[in-house]
Amino acid sequence: MIAIYVRVSTEEQAIKGSSIDSQIEACLKKAGTTDVLKYADEGYSGELLERPALSRLREDARKGLINEVICYDPDRLSRKLMNQLIIDDELRKQKITLTFVNGEYADSPEGQLFFSMRGAISEFEKAKIKERTSAGRLQKIKKGMIIKDSGLFGLKFIKEKRTLEIIDEEAKIIRMIFDYFTDHTSPFFSRVNGIALHLTELGIKTKKGGKVWHRQVVRQNLMNPAYKGEYEQYKYDTVGSYVSKQAGGKSLLKLRPKEERYVINIPQIIPTEQWDYAQELLGESKRKHLSYSPHQYLLSGLVRCGICGNTMTGRKRKSHGKDYYIYDCRKNYAGSKNRGCGKQMSENKLNNYVWKEVYRFITNPEKYSAFKEVNKTNHLAEELEFVKKEIEKTKRGRQRLFTLISLSEDDEINIEEIKGQIVELQKKQNHLTNQLNEIESKMKDAQHSKLSDNALKRAIDYFNHIGADNLTSEDKKAIINFLVKEIVIVDSDKVDIETY
Structure with missing residues (x-):
């Protein structure tokens, strides 16, 4: 043959x-x-x-x-x-x-x-x-062209121009993800997995149309510098990778040194400072995962300068050969819009003051119930807009199916199947309507309510479970994060604590 x-x-x-x-x-x-x-x-x-x-x-x-x-x-x-x-x-x-x-x-x-x-x-x-x-x-x-479509959520590859353009609807989801992750008022602050689960529950589709958001996908989005307007190319050395994969082996992608890569400026979705802060939070999460134990700041990410409004960060200093720690209003990274005013406060002094107030509050909450709550609701507004649009899409879908039934004279159309689709769309609409009501309720509470009863209950339950005499630094930090939204240092003798 x-x-x-x-x-x-x-x-x-x-x-x-x-x-x-x-x-x-x-x-x-x-x-x-x-x-x-x-x-x-x-x-x-x-x-x-x-x-x-x-x-x-x-x-x-x-x-x-x-x-x-x-x-x-x-x-x-x-x-x-x-x-x-x-x-x-x-x-x-x-x-x-x-x-x-x-x-x-x-x-x-x-x-x-x-x-x-x-x-x-x-x-x-x-x-x-x-x-x-x-x-x-x-x-x-080298000429500043984008050579291929990387399939980034929120960005569209324009092949003719070799550029990337923002997709408004997807960009809103990216902003929502960063707001969830970096906003201390968010229930998903610094929680990659919580964000992934929430996006899945909302019914938001991934870039490829998938219904499930995996935590690694959310993490990759948070880490991608393209969202702050910096698109990296020539990042990987791919020699031998194609042959290896076709032979059933692993990809042989290797990161090139940074000096060999090319960064192209593209439309920015996330402010640089917010992206940088997300990297800090991701780094903290990674260090915890690796059991790496640098100095842990009790109030990390909560302290703000009352003079210039900058976020104050923890820094190590030396005095007479010994280490001590402060919160400092100074930004050293390039591109920072606000370098800070240089205000400082001793970490020990601020920690002691804040913990004393929190301790008094959770042991006698009625006395301190006048703490004022100021919530940011950016992510709730984005979420509200998305759910409203999904409800409208569902209504239009049901209306089209009703029209198809009423006008059709074709015996081949399966009426029962269409009715089943209508029922499913109604269920989806009911679910979305419930979500809409919940979001609107959260936004209303955020505007004029006092300290969240739920946050207070979690803090008190946590405190009672561990016991006052057994609290570690991590336990204190957890309790503070339940209750405290922001700590504003007005001057060395005046500190305002804003709660949820």
Whole structure:
């Protein structure tokens, strides 16, 4: 039986146009019959020896099902000379003739030499194609062009302009994610998994249309500098990765050094300071996960300067050879809009004052119930808008189905199935309406309510469970985060504590 083998990779289709169909047509003409066994590998690199169709051909050859193999060209068989010789040797041992459409290779020293030369040339051409493709991409990157669509949520790749543009609806979700993560008033503050679960419950679709948000996807979004307007290209060294994956192995992607990468400015979705703060929170989370224990600031992320409004951060200082810690109103990172006024306060002094007030509050909440609550509701507003739009979409969907039933005279339409869809849409609308009511209630409470009873109850329950004499620094921090939204340092003797 005559067998024909054809192969094409995506890269070669784009460059040479040597399609599978054209190779089959040429091989059938060479065979002089259509009664052949066909083996086709589409989208597989010629550098691989283990390819599905080629493996089947070699196995059928060993079983004695084939007496001749016709291939369009040696580089279709393989682009590596060694692999060509391995396959040729296997077929010869089975007394199977190997014939090529482009040229005859006689069983002679001259023919073997020519065969070897063609294999070497094919391998050289493959290397040159890779070199030219890589060089061309790098030149585009250097000119500030985006070379491929990375599928970023909130951003659309404009191929004609080689740029990225903001997708408004998706960008709102990205802002919502960052607000959830960095806003101390959010129930998902610094909680990647909580955000992922909440987005899933809201029915927000992922970039690929998925219904489930995984925590790693949320984390990757929070870590991506593209959202602060910095798009990195030429970030990975991909040498050998394509061949390794097609052979069933792992991706061989390796991060290039930062100095070798190229950063292109793109439309900004998240303010730089908010993105930087998200990285700080992610870093804290990672250190906890790795059980790494630097100095833990009891009031981390809660302290704000009452003079310039800047967030105050913890810093280590030395005095007489000993370490001590302060909260400092100063931003050292590049691009900060507000460098801070330089106000400082001793960490011990502030910790003692805040914990004393919190302790008095949770042991006698009625006495201190006058604490004023000021909530940020940015993320609630975004969430409210999304749910309203989903409700409208659901209503329109139900109306279209009702219209289809009333106007249709086609007996082939399954009325019961459509009714089932209407019921499901009604359930979805009811669920969304409940969510809408909850969000509006939260926004209303945030504007004029006192300290959240739920937050207070959690703090008191936590305190009572551990016991006053057994509280660790982490326990105190947890209780403070339940109750305290912000600590404003007005001056060295005046500190305002804002609660939830």
